[in-house]
Amino acid sequence: MSLARRLDHEALALQRQGELGLWLPCWGQEAAQVGSVSALQDTDYVFPSYREHAAALVRGISPTELLTQWRGATHAGWDPKNYNFHFYSLVLGTQTLHATGYAMGAVLDGGDQVVAAYFGDGAASQGDVSEAFNWAAAQNLPVLFFCQNNQWAISTPTSLQYRTPVHERAAGFGVRSFYVDGNDALAVHAVTTEAADIVRRGEGPALVEAVTFRMAGHSTSDDPTKYRAPEELAAWEAKDPVKRLRTLLEATARTRRGSPPSRRRSKSSDWRCDAPAGPSKPPSSTISSIRRTRIRTAS
Numbered sequence: 202m203s204l205a206r207r208l209d210h211e212a213l214a215l216q217r218q219g220e221l222g223l224w225l226p227c228w229g230q231e232a233a234q235v236g237s238v239s240a241l242q243d244t245d246y247v248f249p250s251y252r253e254h255a256a257a258l259v260r261g262i263s264p265t266e267l268l269t270q271w272r273g274a275t276h277a278g279w280d281p282k283n284y285n286f287h288f289y290s291l292v293l294g295t296q297t298l299h300a301t302g303y304a305m306g307a308v309l310d311g312g313d314q315v316v317a318a319y320f321g322d323g324a325a326s327q328g329d330v331s332e333a334f335n336w337a338a339a340q341n342l343p344v345l346f347f348c349q350n351n352q353w354a355i356s357t358p359t360s361l362q363y364r365t366p367v368h369e370r371a372a373g374f375g376v377r378s379f380y381v382d383g384n385d386a387l388a389v390h391a392v393t394t395e396a397a398d399i400v401r402r403g404e405g406p407a408l409v410e411a412v413t414f415r416m417a418g419h420s421t422s423d424d425p426t427k428y429r430a431p432e433e434l435a436a437w438e439a440k441d442p443v444k445r446l447r448t449l450l451e452a453t454a455r456t457r458r459g460s461p462p463s464r465r466r467s468k469s470s471d472w473r474c475d476a477p478a479g480p481s482k483p484p485s486s487t488i489s490s491i492r493r494t495r496i497r498t499a500s
């Protein structure tokens with residue numbers, strides 16, 4: 202979670218320096234992503250949307266691989282087969298149908314693979330998503346739908362998007378549905394584990410709607426101050442998922458050891474140099490070791 206937050210900072214700076222064409226931050230959604238993807242098995246297949254950087258890092262995709270696509274140096278920065286993590290999908294909601302079709306293949310192959318599809322509250326208004334709910338339920342397919350309800354679809358708030366919440370809509374299609382505080386990494390992990398178990402047992406698709414908040418702009422081309430009240434951001438900053446988990450870990454460590462844990466802060470210079478260098482350069486061992494250390498600490 203901390204690495205994803207740091208990556209967002211770096212990517213925003215790189216975009217402002219002209220090194221990246223665009224970046225869509227996952228700032229504020231780290232608990233929803235890390236809590237959920239860490240509840241899956243490595244053999245499960247993930248279809249992300251375009252903002253799942255924290256989930257991608259957990260899967261082992263490097264910051265370099267994530268950045269190269271947004272630098273315009275490649276169509277996609279990684280080979281999905283290496284991580285069971287598909288390319289980003291920018292056409293809203295399409296990945297839910299890709300996941301549903303993939304799940305049909307998984308059933309034919311046998312085994313107990315879970316196919317996860319990440320999408321947003323706005324994407325849920327696309328017909329593709331309703332089709333995916335319906336077909337996955339009708340065919341009893343092993344799809345785990347994961348909706349990050351971050352309150353906004355660019356400048357459109359959820360109050361203007363729909364009358365029925367996503368988890369209730371999915372339930373109407375026959376998809377077992379869960380609703381969770383998406384800024385609580387442990388709660389997301391617990392709920393996603395239960396939902397994935399249902400799917401893995403062959404009991405059909407499930408959906409988790411995680412309530413969270415996109416703390417930065419939609420993308421580096423967006424200025425959220427034009428449409429969002431500062432009070433709304435302040436209210437969600439008080440529920441910042443990274444700070445919440447850090448508070449919990451520190452309190453736990455204090456209880457166990459009687460003193461606060463020491464914090465090692467990685468310097469951005471530890472790995473930033475590798476990021477803008479181009480598509481073919483492999484991640485440095487420094488990046489890999491920081492990633493392993495920090496993800497294990499945070500999740």
Ligand SMILES: Cc1ncc(C[n+]2csc(CCOP(=O)(O)OP(=O)(O)O)c2C)c(N)n1
Pocket residue numbers: 252291292293320321322323324325327351353354355415419
């Ligand atoms: C089919 C389609 N329609 C419109 C767009 C333009 N668009 C890109 S992102 C976005 C908002 C998506 O909001 P949400 O699904 O809530 O995801 P978030 O960006 O909040 O993570 C829109 C309308 C698109 N990419 N694809």
Ligand SMILES: [Mg+2]
Pocket residue numbers: 321322323349350351352353354355
């Ligand atoms: Mg949204």
